[in-house]
Amino acid sequence: MNRAAPLLALAAGATLLQGCVVAAVPVAAGAAIARERFMQGDHDADKPLPKPPAGALTYLGPVDGKAATGMVMVPPGMQYLYGSGEAAAASLQAYRALDTYLMARASDRSIGHQVKSVVLAPGATLDAPKFADCGEKPLAVVFDIDETAVLNLGFEADQAKRGGEYDQQRWLRWEQTGGGKVAPVPGVLDAVEIARQAGVKVVFNSNRAVENAAATAAMLKQAGFGEVAYGDTLWLANAGEHGKDRRRWAISQQYCVIAQVGDQLGDFTDLFNATTPDVAGRRAMASGKNVEWLWGLGWFLLPNPIYGSALKGSFNEVFPNDKQWTDPADAAPSPVPAPVSTTTNGSVN
Template sequence: MTLSGCVVAVGNNSPAPSPPTTNPKLAGMQYLYGSAEADAISRQAWNALVTYAADRVRRPQPDSVVLAQGATLNDPRFVSCAGKRPAAVFDVDETVLLNLGFEQDDLTGRADRAFPGRWSAWEQSDGHAVLPTPGAAAAIADLRTMGVTVIFNTNRDDAAGATRAIDAAGLGPAVHGDTLFVRTDTPTGDNKDARRWRIADRYCVIAMGGDQLGDFSDLFNTPASVAERRARADGPRVAALWGRGWFVFPNPVYGKALKGTPDDIFPADRRWHPTGEQ
């Protein structure tokens, strides 16, 4: 018998496996750690910060950019600069350096591991898997050249590990208790105002940089809806500070910015579907 023209199916007839699920964290990491756009935004922020700081050094102002105790976002009052040398204060993670090693492990490692243990191990690592944010090394060098003391205010717990990471990124020196402050330096947890006030008692803080609003004031950390939180950043007195003393760096990977349902994000009067589709 000749089997010409026949096709014989041989082998496993089980359904094809489902394609792997895309990790929801991937898009933010693609943007922050891989995209040219994030590189450009970071450099844009650093360039603007250095330009602003240079102007403040040439033309000293009576007040710092640190909100004084008792100030509010609607009535912002600032710590005095009288008799103080200029300084710039920066968050560390995703502000002056990128935690490439930790985030790569977070994306590709086992999903059943607890965050605290992994982060503690990362803090104590040798720092080889970090890079400075684009533009950070040159900007920090420029600030120091113009006589501005660079101070790091981080929510890391391990001061020695923070120093290693900062040095590994080429951004040091960072001396704990002098130009480096960590979360355990004050009893206020992740809130940074107590550390900021301690720094502002000694220095005229002319610029601050961070990737979270809490890097500028604890007033942003009080509970609020998505719309309320956005309104705080957009209030007339606060809005004038962005790019004029307060400088934000991009971070679509983690933090308080990544909250909200579609109903929280899109105003009811600004929603749209093609006609006949809902």
């Protein structure tokens, strides 16, 4: 039995509610308004694509996993992402939303309605977004790999045991030899199958090293994603390259990218990493009025409390001064003891 068949049936039903196939059924007001804004947006025609702005992402490795007793302790973020039912449910929820969205956009294309890319075009800003041109290009969905398509259980287990800083050379050795020690993120394989059955090309865009392309392709195949081809459905980083826009723009010259999936803001546009705003500023960038509607309507984010650009902020940055609270009990004066009366011989009455 096709394991994705029940999901396809659900997604197809939801498509009737979300897409353009049955015009008599209204779309939820918020989604409709957001989609209308998107459909009316400005899109650049195809043209040579410039290089993205320079700027490196910082990997903030997991905390030291060794307790004072010498026993290996699993850091809370790893417990959550790799071990909890809650993280599995969050991933399934994101991928179910993606399933429905892909079916809706594929249905739109099949009946001749215009479909738009969700890749920001060269020259776009977060305040004035414009998108890559689609034309009649084949539809595609672009996935990040690490902690989006696969969970790097082997690498993070080793990291938890050894603690200390992230080691790029050890990561490269992991890319080369760890292909059998990963697991697909819950929901992703069904989403990939639904995309392919809907005629949407599945593409991977990762900051894994291009010299490990063969090992990465083998890992994806072993994990259940099927065959991928470097330069077509698999895009990887050249030495010293940290952003993804150059690759996103190249993918957009071949495909109409109707959805992107990742676990870091940089999986959607390098503009999130082009500057170094404070914690509040970065949060505001992600929820700005001109891009906030993309979340769940073309951009799909999965949880990752283990590493990446999300793990920043001092106490006062994460908890602004005007939002900090003090328990009134902590500020109350200590009770004054009642006076003690005694008899003349010193005994207590």
